[in-house]
Amino acid sequence: MALQGLVLAFLLVLLPQLGKQRESSGAGAVSGKTEEGKREEEKCTKPLWDPRIRFVPDQESYNLNRTVTLACPDGYRPSATEITCVKPRPRQGLPAPQSIWLMKNSTGSRQLAAEYVRCVEVLQVVPGTLEVSSTSIKLNWTCSFPDACQHTEATCRLAGPSSPACEAEEVSGVELLHGQRGTFTCTSLQPFTDYTVTISVPPSTVLFSWVIRTKEAVPQKPEQLQLDARTGTLRWKALPSCRGEIVGYQLNITAWASQDGGFLHMERLRLSGQSTEHRLPTYGPGTRYVVAVRGLTAAGPGAASLWESHTNGSETPGPPHGCSRLVLDTSPSQGTAVLPLHPISQPPEAVSEHQLLVAVTHNSTVLEDACSGELQPSNHSHPPDPYVAAVLNLSAPTDFVLGDGTRGHGFHNAPLHPGWDYSALLRLARRSPQAETFTCVCYSFSMVAGQSSYPWPGIVIGVVVLLVLVLVFAGIVWFVLSRRRKSVSVKAKENN
Known part of the structure; x- marks a missing residue:
């Protein structure tokens, strides 16, 4: 009994200790898990x-x-x-x-x-401020951080090697940028060329880099214009795309021909960028040709190369017989002149609408511009600019009175002024998407009192002069013969 009481007393002492230990052990486990969660939350x-x-x-x-x-x-x-x-x-009352x-x-x-x-x-180009021309690049820049753009350098350099046909010079020099904003400009650049614009902080921090192509410019003159006399084909050397992509060639052909009393033929042609030849219109002997060839880029036509020729070795400086068409009669007092007009077009074309242009000059350059230009009705200037006097449905020869004052089709056949020199051009225009052709017949005359372009006065004067010469010659013959008869009669008397 004493032993049992001793064991019970031992258990009574040990169990509370085990309970405390177990409680302590359980609390420690919960506490450790909470600390681990806290550590996760604190990251x-x-x-x-x-x-x-x-x-x-x-x-x-x-x-x-x-x-x-x-x-x-x-x-x-x-x-x-x-x-x-x-x-x-x-905060108090809120979750952690x-x-x-x-x-x-x-x-x-x-x-x-x-x-x-x-x-x-760090550095930005201000939107909308980039300006590019054929020879310059300009941009405005701004720095996002006040201290980031100190000692900044800006340069323009060729983006790549240029082709042998389009040798471009390298741009030299470095521009130092100051402050938080400013303008950078590259000048003396080549057209239609890629340049790299770089803004950097030495030694190697690039803030901005952009490849920019300069705009196109008009091309150079075409070279090596030559005529193949056998075929009548004019050839030239193809232009390189140094100043812009060659999108075409523009040909202006002027021909003053002498046959049929003389006429002016003009063509404005647009050929493809791959064309290097064109066959010229063929006319008879005495024709003077002038051809202007220009290259075209997106910037427009370039300078013209001229080719001139005079058929049959003619070296006439102006239009050969260019305005020799007959004018039937002029009346300075009435301000009129009668023109014998003939249709320019022949079948199968049979184009009937012709324009009658008037210029106060005999200058061939002015007449060429008038023949191919867009003219307006008479503006009553003094002297007037070249104007359209009439639009005619001309299908057969007719005598037209120029200067009779009539109006029609929006044009005015204004009276002519006494004492002025005039040239009238009968024009026929043909247009297509790739060509414009103008053919003009030229009449030149002067509105001088007492003078007429009608041929009969000259013929009458010529006949009168011829009759006088015949009478004088007949008188001389009669005189010589009469003297001879008289001499023969005297000798006969002497012999008798």
């Missing part, structure tokens, strides 16, 4: 911002109060230079807050890091 996960941002050090999560440096590729800066993992203080990131911005102050943290271009 910050790496944020998912601009993928170009580099975290230093780069980890998936960061402990409390850990400062992380942010970096970007060359030419960019992060909108926050540093971020720090912190846990805000709890989670860990957050605070950022240090460019001014040095700290604020809550929102999702707009990103890589920002």
Whole structure:
């Protein structure tokens, strides 16, 4: 009994100790789990911002109060230079807050890091300020961070080697940029050429780099114009695309022909950029040709190369017999002249609408411009500019009274002025998408009192002069014969 009482007393003492130990052990397990959860909550996960941002050090999560440096590729800066993992203080009655990131911005102050943290271009070209011409590039720039653009250099360089046919010179010089904004200009550049505009901070930090092509310019003159006399084909050397892509060739052909009393033929042609030849219209002997060949780019036509020729070796400086068509009669007092007009077009064309142009001149250059120009009705200037006097449905020969004052089709057949020299052009125009052709027959006359272009007065005078000469010759013959008869009669008397 004594032994049993001793064992019971031992258990009574041991069990409370075991209970305390068990309780202590259970409390420790719960406490350890809570501490582990707290440690997880007290870390910050790496944020998912601009993928170009580099975290230093780069980890998936960061402990409390850990400062992380942010970096970007060359030419960019992060909108926050540093971020720090912190846990805000709890507020009374609210759940314990989670860990957050605070950022240090460019001014040095700290604020809550929102999702707009990103890589920002250090230097930017102001939108809408880029100006590119055929020989220059100009842009306005601004610096996003006051201290980031110190000692900045700007250059223009050829983006690649130029072709042998289009040798381009390298641009020399470096421009130093100052302040937080400004303008950079490249000058003396080659048209239609790629240049790399670079703005950098030495030794190797590139803030801005852009390949820019200068605009096109009008092309050079075509070279090596030659005529194949056998075929009548004019050829030239193809232009290189140094100043712009050659989109075509423009030919202006002028021919003063002497047959049929003389006429002027003009063509304005648009050929493809691959063309290097064109067959000229063929006329008879005494024709004078002038051909102007120009290359075309998007900037327009370039300077013209001229080719001139006189058929059969004619060296006539002006239009050969250009305005020799007959004018039937002029009346300075009435301001009229009668023109014998004939249709220019022949079957199968049978184009009937002709224009009658009037110019106060005999100058061939003015007449050429009038023949191919877009003229208006008479504007009553003094003296008048070349004008359209009438539009005629001419299908058969007719005598037309120029200057009778009539109006029609929006044109005015204005009276002619006494004492002025006139040239009238009967014009036929043909137009297509690739060509314009003008054929003009020219009449020249003067409105001088007492003079007429009608041929009969000259013929009558010529006949009168011829009759006088015949009478004088007949008188001389009669005189010689009568003297001879008288001499023979005297000798006969003497012999008798």
